[in-house]
Amino acid sequence: MPSILSFVALSNGQPTRASLEVLTRCRQLAAQHGHDLAAVVLAPDPSAAADAAQQYGAATVYTVADSSFENALNTPMLGALDAVIEQAQPAVVAFPSTEGVKDILGALAVRTGGAVIADVAEFEIKDGGVEALRPVMAAKFLARTRAEGNPVLISVRSGSYVAEEAPVAGTVEAMAFTSSEAKQTLREVVASVTGGVDLSDARVVVAAGRGVKDDEGKRLVEELAEVTGAAIGASRAVVETGMFPATAQIGQTGKVVSPEVYFAVGVSGAIQHVAGMSNSRIIVAVNNNADAPIFDVATYGIVGDLYQVLPALIAEIKNANGTT
Ligand SMILES: Cc1cc2nc3c(=O)[nH]c(=O)nc-3n(C[C@H](O)[C@H](O)[C@H](O)COP(=O)(O)OP(=O)(O)OC[C@H]3O[C@@H](n4cnc5c(N)ncnc54)[C@H](O)[C@@H]3O)c2cc1C
The missing domain is CATH 3.40.50.620 (HUPs)
Incomplete structure (x- = not known):
């Protein structure tokens, strides 16, 4: 057979x-x-x-x-x-x-x-x-x-x-x-740490885009990842600024991910980014521009300033988890 x-x-x-x-x-x-x-x-x-x-x-x-x-x-x-x-x-x-x-x-x-x-x-x-x-x-x-x-x-x-x-x-x-x-010798493993969770196999991913402008924004992304047990991803824009490592880049020239939940935080939804995450089961987009293309692929969209939305979201999730 x-x-x-x-x-x-x-x-x-x-x-x-x-x-x-x-x-x-x-x-x-x-x-x-x-x-x-x-x-x-x-x-x-x-x-x-x-x-x-x-x-x-x-x-x-x-x-x-x-x-x-x-x-x-x-x-x-x-x-x-x-x-x-x-x-x-x-x-x-x-x-x-x-x-x-x-x-x-x-x-x-x-x-x-x-x-x-x-x-x-x-x-x-x-x-x-x-x-x-x-x-x-x-x-x-x-x-x-x-x-x-x-x-x-x-x-x-x-x-x-x-x-x-x-x-x-x-x-x-x-x-x-x-x-x-075997003709190969392993010399070094350079491990990528993206929120402590392997990005490619993560059930939840929190991805940061250019809307995340400073250390405070980065801290909010990290906290959202922590309370949801997520790996941290990034758009190319914030990888190029050095705010996030190249190993976190999601998209056409980065990693392809398909978690159960994908938070796109301050990400516009350029086609090259969407190529790496459109297979995600649930996409939650946080963006202050209601016309951002990310909302075309999002399951849930929150139109607002991420610096106000994320603290409220984190507090709600902590509340639901009973960890406040
Ligand atoms: C050949 C090629 C390959 C590429 N490969 C990739 C790739 O693999 N991955 C990738 O990501 N990109 C890739 N790019 C780049 C891609 O075209 C976009 O430039 C990039 O994805 C934009 O990143 P962004 O969404 O973070 O930034 P932007 O497009 O600048 O979007 C930032 C978003 O944040 C929102 N925002 C701003 N402030 C706030 C706030 N306070 N609260 C909430 N929202 C806010 C804005 O409304 C905007 O929608 C590639 C480009 C090319 C040409």
């Missing part, structure tokens, strides 16, 4: 939200087309993540344990994934669209002789191939793309699907692997 293999990316040893979304979509497609569903976990200790993958329906979980996966080095990841694909012979291999996955997807296609569709917002299996919708031109348009290959490798934007549990009593296949072929 053909199978679908879902790659499970980890954060602190647990599957990322985006990975579970992709796994859920793969489960739906497997059920629809009568395919087997498998997952692959690469980690120094993959056991907890393998259990979690089974909670989301992976009947077989291929695990590869090696300390080199701690830091997502390309060469060992490629070697291990190539070996798992060889073993599992999947028709489709689906990945969350992370920075690490972007790094290896092309090389993996060359190794496996497969086809690739990267960074899609939707995908389905159709007529022996994979069809997908890909945001293009700063996410202004969606391109319908089709790939046929053996296998088809596909990476999926976070927030494209909702992760749903569907536990199975599956099997775990531990694969032997040595990272001797």
Whole structure:
């Protein structure tokens, strides 16, 4: 029976939200087309993540344990994934669209002789191939793309699907692997700290734009992030001034995020910014210009001065949380 293999990316040893979304979509497609569903976990200790993958329906979980996966080095990841694909012979291999996955997807296609569709917002299996919708031109348009290959490798934007549990009593296949072929050495990890929460996988993001003009505005953004458990993002305008780090930039030339709630604070909603956040489930915009384009994509809009709106919003959230 053909199978679908879902790659499970980890954060602190647990599957990322985006990975579970992709796994859920793969489960739906497997059920629809009568395919087997498998997952692959690469980690120094993959056991907890393998259990979690089974909670989301992976009947077989291929695990590869090696300390080199701690830091997502390309060469060992490629070697291990190539070996798992060889073993599992999947028709489709689906990945969350992370920075690490972007790094290896092309090389993996060359190794496996497969086809690739990267960074899609939707995908389905159709007529022996994979069809997908890909945001293009700063996410202004969606391109319908089709790939046929053996296998088809596909990476999926976070927030494209909702992760749903569907536990199975599956099997775990531990694969032997040595990272001797690794030609890379990790010299340094430069961690980006955006409010202490990983921006790409955050459930809530508070993004600051040029309306945040000074230290007081920045402090309000940080406090809103703290009370909502959010990661802090930024428009390019405030990254260029040095007020926020480049790693916080969201948009066409920054990160693509799709949290459950996105606060756009003093952000105008330029197309290059919206390209990185339009997939967010709920968008709350705070802007003193009622004609700002951000209100075209916002779920809730607050027209007002952020220096007055944010303190009131923070007080209400603290009140609701019982932390006043
Ligand atoms: C090739 C290219 C790539 C780009 N890539 C990116 C990208 O990845 N990410 C990105 O963000 N941008 C990107 N840009 C820049 C983009 O075009 C915009 O210039 C930028 O997003 C504007 O940032 P902003 O919304 O913070 O600033 P502005 O457009 O200046 O908007 C500031 C907003 O704050 C509001 N405001 C002001 N004061 C207050 C107040 N007191 N209270 C409430 N609201 C207030 C204003 O009404 C305004 O709407 C790119 C541009 C190009 C050409």
